[in-house]
Amino acid sequence: MSQWTTICQDEQLSANLGICALVGAYQVAVFRVKDQVFALDNFDPFSGVNVISRGIVGDLRGHLVVASPIYKQHFDLTTGQCLEDDTVSLNVFPVRVHEGAIQVQPAPLVRPVAEQVA
Amino acid sequence: MSGKQTLVVVGNGMVGHSFMEKLVAAGGLEQYQVVVFGEEPRPAYDRVHLSEFFSGRSAEDLSMVPEGFYQKHGIDLILDEAVIAINRDTRELTTNKESSIHYHKLVLATGSYPFVPPVPGHERDNCFVYRTIEDLQAIAKAAGSSKVGTVVGGGLLGLEAAKALKDLGLETHVVEFASRLMAVQVDDGGGAMLRQKIEALGVQIHTGKNTRLITDGEGTVHQMQFADGEVLNTDIVLFSAGIRPRDELAKQAGLVMGERGGIVINNDCLTSDASIYAIGECALWDNRIFGLVAPGYQMAQVAVDHITGKGSSQFTGADMSTKLKLMGVDVASIGDAHGNTKGSLSYQFIDEEKQVYKKLVVSKTKKRVLGAVLVGDADDYGTLLQMMLNGIVPPANPAELILPQSDASASASAGLGVAALPETVQICSCFNVSKGDLVDAVAAGCQDIAALKGSTNAGTGCGGCAQLVKQVLDHELTQLGVEVKKDICEHFPHSRQELYHLVRVGELTTFSQVIDKHGRGMGCDICKPTIGSILASCWNDYILKSDHAPLQDTNDYFLGNIQKDGTYSIVPRVPGGEITPQKLIVIGEVARDFNLYTKITGGQRIDLFGARVNELPAIWQRLVDAGFETGHAYGKSLRTVKSCVGSTWCRYGVLDSTSMAIAIEHRYRGVRSPHKVKMAVSGCTRECAEAQSKDVGVIATEKGWNLYVGGNGGMKPRHADLFATELDDEILVKYIDRFMMFYIRTADRLQRTSVWLDNLEGGLDYLKSVIIDDSLGINQALEDEMTHLVGTYQCEWKTTLESPEKLKRFSHFINSDQPDSNVVFVDERHQIRPATKQEKIQLKEVI
């Protein structure tokens, strides 16, 4: 565990513009918002396609969020929770800026791998 | 055990669940220990919206039971188990899983079942009914391997089922025994109009058909044979020939039943046994079954009142008026639609052009509205229903109520809006919400529909009252002097119009300046693109400039339209629809080389689908090299200027409409606006370019151009209004410049010119005074602003291709060249299309 995978250099991640990285078996959407870095599933459970990194970020009712570009549901960047539907959430991945690089761990924080694959 | 009595509810359908909610609300759980049996495998769901299952709503979405509702309240909900016998002497129930339970009070909410006529063959495979989620799952499965589907029964539910079959891609037939559709609700005239409309949608209707036998088909699963000797070959038969109360349990228990079934109840919803109630579709009151939810909900309330002793409501019948959209056709029936009341008079209005049928039934004295039938346009439903229910006296000439509103009759019926209704009037029958309840809720602070729904429940049942609820809200807000809020989102206390003004006057050029000065927080997916668009409308910078890039929706960001599978489409501009053979060849070659799906659009150009982000630059490089520009299919901006061939070729054309269309398209391409803008130019009054359905339409006459504005196709079509006539080329363009800029300055976010014009105070006359007479003295400014936009146009794709920095963004992964493995195509008619979920799973299994 706690392996860090470098996905790109720090300057390749612009503020408020997501990117997508392949980390182990996962497609991970990575954002820099307010000088913080966040990593979540790139998979949008509502449309079933890999697009979260292309969503617009911002804040909504006190949450930092990204909006899915397909049907516009909002996901909390910190917890992955969908604001419109309590039963849906995205996996969140450990992420850090380390020696000038953005690094992500190839296993989600909250839930086990098995659940995500199903 | 607690000292509570046991209350057992049989049936967890819409009414059974409504009963439980009302019981909980009334504090009934302090008196009773409750056990609920439901035969279906899941808790209550919204049967009224069952068909939405086919349009993608899941079983969970349809559920009516909030997560944990039954556990939280300590109610025993036993699903997938049917009660099969009642012993009234011992007060014991037995279930099909051989358990038994003692009750003190019993509520039967067993609903009804679809009647299947005993035609020989009705039990064959692929014969279905339409009542439960399981039924729909079975139908969807069978549809996969079928071509033709037939619904037996042309009533309300039958037509809804027919729509479902049509949407599943089947050739669809409706077989009806009576001589018209919806025989119960509408009369012959309405039935005929309805038939025309539904046939126009491609459903074949067979009335007066008595099915005698269903047997093997010729090339299909079944053949239906009718009494008149005709036959119909079909793969699926769906019975929707009416409902019958599920009263078998009550019958076995020896309760008093109606002659033709149904459990007899009194005004307290009690059956002939003083400890047994019946509510919903299984109950028979005054010899009538009520096959709608609203009366069932009323019965639920009555039963709760009686069981808890905490209320005294009575069930005294219910209004069976209905309004629905069947296959997109508005149909409504109110009260005595057939004019059965002695001495009643009726009026009919038929508009064959617009396919509208209206009938009004009034009393002999013309002092009361008794009923109505509306087909094709049911906007009057709310008003007519309220007039009937509340005995509001119609105007001296009652026919005015159904005649199209001319200026003269508008004043006659103006007094009939919501303002005229007394406070006691029931607006929402599903939840028994009166006008007074709504007025109070608005006064207490509910200032939008969502809040009003949340606080009163009005409009959350069948939805039939939604329009009236909105009218009451708007009326009350105006009364309270509240300006209807137009803030675009939580980050800005401003409307789009105000923001536009702040940006232009304050000369703000970036989002951060705007939000620092006039907003709060970080912004969101509503205000960012809106302000991105306003900045573009004012200053016309390259939209992917680093300050602006994070504001753009994915479509503007990748300069293509995102599709359901996450790929993008490509629409090169084809001004006026004119294209050289050489350019056609290039499009063909590009599509072939990148394996893109090609389709001619509704806007006289060609759309290429299925491009992955990383392919977009290479594709556009080839298009730009061949002289194409971006078509802005992704932008809230000018789409196309449709043209007809005009005087150059056409023997009727009076002006060169193609050249004018091309000139206009070149002029306004790329101009960002509140919503998309479409234009068209026709070469003569035959109007082959359909200019009157566009935001800006131009039609040639012998004496010059006629200019039309505010047309719309789409969700709510609107014919454009004639704005000015006999213009020369120069004035025409000036007027369009001014019109566009005035729209850009003042419209709401995502408001097409049609809706903008409808909401513009002073309407068309005001618009003419601004643009033609310069009543605001802003015409020079409007023209200058447009000149700036025209002068700073750039092809966004060309600019992007010239920037290596921007091109880096066009890859799926930042750290890998692999494509997204979740984008999968299959072949259809010799082109690609996105694989369905099932296909993706199957393809993965094969690999």
Ligand code: SRM
């Ligand atoms: C491609 C096309 C359908 C086709 O295969 O022919 C199309 C496709 C889309 N239309 Fe359309 N519309 C197309 C012609 C039309 C027309 C017909 C016309 O323009 O003559 C209409 C009705 C006319 C009108 O707009 O007044 C039309 C009314 C809409 C509407 C409803 C607008 C309204 O005001 O009611 C939307 C939704 C919206 O814009 O909010 C829409 C939205 C869309 C979107 C952008 C939906 C989306 O966000 O994914 C579709 C994506 C296009 C793509 O991926 O390239 N499309 N759409 C047509 C492209 C024309 C073109 O060359 O640009």
Ligand SMILES: Cc1cc2nc3c(=O)[nH]c(=O)nc-3n(C[C@H](O)[C@H](O)[C@H](O)COP(=O)(O)OP(=O)(O)OC[C@H]3O[C@@H](n4cnc5c(N)ncnc54)[C@H](O)[C@@H]3O)c2cc1C
């Ligand atoms: C496709 C469709 C569209 C409709 N559209 C509309 C509409 O637009 N407007 C409108 O007002 N109405 C509409 N209706 C009618 C509406 O759904 C019914 O009026 C409503 O569902 C009646 O509620 P209920 O609880 O009486 O019956 P149901 O919802 O049928 O519930 C009865 C439940 O009891 C269960 N049950 C029966 N016997 C037993 C037993 N012995 N033991 C245990 N459980 C048992 C059944 O399995 C069922 O789950 C529509 C119906 C359908 C099918």
Ligand code: SF4
């Ligand atoms: S609108 Fe007139 S000029 Fe244009 S193609 Fe039709 S008939 Fe010919």
Ligand code: FES
């Ligand atoms: S009347 Fe059914 S929701 Fe109001």
